[in-house]
Amino acid sequence: MKLTVNLPNRAYDLWIERGNLKDVGPWLSDLWEPQKVVIISDKTVASLYGNLVHEKLTEAGFEVSLLAVEPGEASKSLANAEWLYEELAKKGMTRSDGVVVLGGGVVGDLGAFVASTYMRGLHFVQIPTTLLAQVDSSIGGKTAVNTRQAKNLVGTFAQPDGVLIDVETLNTLDDRRISEGIAEIVKSAAIADKKLWDKLAGLNNSRELLAEAVAVIHACCVVKKNVVEEDELDHGIRLILNFGHTIGHGIENTYGYGVVTHGEAVSLGMIRISQAAEQKGMMPKGTTEQLTDMLKKFDLPVTLADWRPEAVFQAITHDKKTRGSQIKLILLEEIGEAKIVTLPLVEVEDFLE
Known part of the structure; x- marks a missing residue:
C-alpha cells in the first residue's frame, strides 16, 4: 500500500507492505541520486537489519556507513545528538548527502533531529521498525530530543523524503x-x-x-x-x-x-x-x-x-x-x-x- 502526504511545499510517500525492506535500494534510488548515506540506528535494530540495509544501499550505488546509539529512551538526548554531529562531520557529510533513520520512535526522533539540524539540514528518510513508529512517530515531520525538564523539549519540524514501513519487522518485537x-x-x-x-x-x-x-x-x-x-x-x-x-x-x-x-x-x-x-x-x-x-x-x-x-x-x-x-x-x-x-x-x- 502507498499513501501520499501532500503538504504546501512538498509531498512524500509512505510505503506499507510485508517484506519490502529487502527492496530498500531501488526505493531510495528513486528518491536520491548516488551519494554518501549514513544509517542512524540503535544497536539492537542495527544487529537485526543494519547489514541488510547497508548491503542493499551499497548495491544501489550509495556510499554507506552506519552509526548506532544504545537502545532506549535515554538515548534521545542532546549528548547523543552532539556525538552524531561529530561523526557526520568526520565522515565528510555535506548538504548533498543523506541520512537513513532505521529504528523505532527513539531513533526516529533523534536521527531526524540530527539530520534536520546538521549543516542546517540534510535530507533524510524514515524506516520505522516498531509498531509505535510505524503508526505515528515516523510520519508528519516532528523531530526531538528530551531534556531533564521535559520530553521532546528541543526539536524541529522537518519532513522526510519518504517512509518505508515493513510490517515483517514487527516479528522481532516483544x-x-x-x-x-x-x-x-x-x-x-x-x-x-x-x-x-x-x-x-x-x-x-x-x-x-x-x-x-x-x-x-x-x-x-x-x-x-x-x-x-x-x-x-x-x-x-x-x-x-x-x-x-x-x-x-x-x-x-x-x-x-x-x-x-x-x-x-x-x-x-x-x-x-x-x-x-x-x-x-x-x-x-x-x-x-x-x-x-x-x-x-x-x-x-x-x-x-x-x-x-x-x-x-x-x-x-x-x-x-x-x-x-x-x-x-x-x-x-x-x-x-x-x-x-x-x-x-x-x-x-x-x-x-
Missing part, C-alpha cells in the same frame, strides 16, 4: 513493544476513526491485530496524514494527535523514560484525562469505560499504583502545548471525534487528582 504501539492505534481510532475503533473492537488480542497489521497501520497513517496536511506546524487541529500525551509525557518524565514506556504512558494519560473530564461533564459518560476495556484487552495499563500527581503536574508545566498560563487539552466529543479545550494551567491539577 509483547510489551507491540502493546506500546497499540496504544497509539487506539488513540488514532478514538480521536478520528470510528471504523477503525469498530475493527479493533472485533479483535480479541494483539496477535489478531498483527494479522491485520498492514490495514491497521494504513488506517492510522491516514488519520495522521489528514491532520498533518491540514496543520503541519501544530498550531491547530494537529493537536488532537496528543490525546493522552499531555499527562502521558508528564508520567514519562516523572517515573523515568523507558521505565514507563511511551505507549504505556499514553494509555494511562488517556484514561486519567477521560475520567476527570467525564466527572466535570466535559466528555460523554461511558467513554472512559470504553477506552478502559479496549486498552486492557491489548495488555495496556489503565492505572498506576505509585501515583505522584504533584510531580506529574510539574512536568506538565513544561509541555509544548502550554501557552503562557494556559494549556490545550485534547478530549473526546465521542469515540471517533476529538476536540481541543483551552484551560488555565492551574486547573490541570484537577485532572490529576
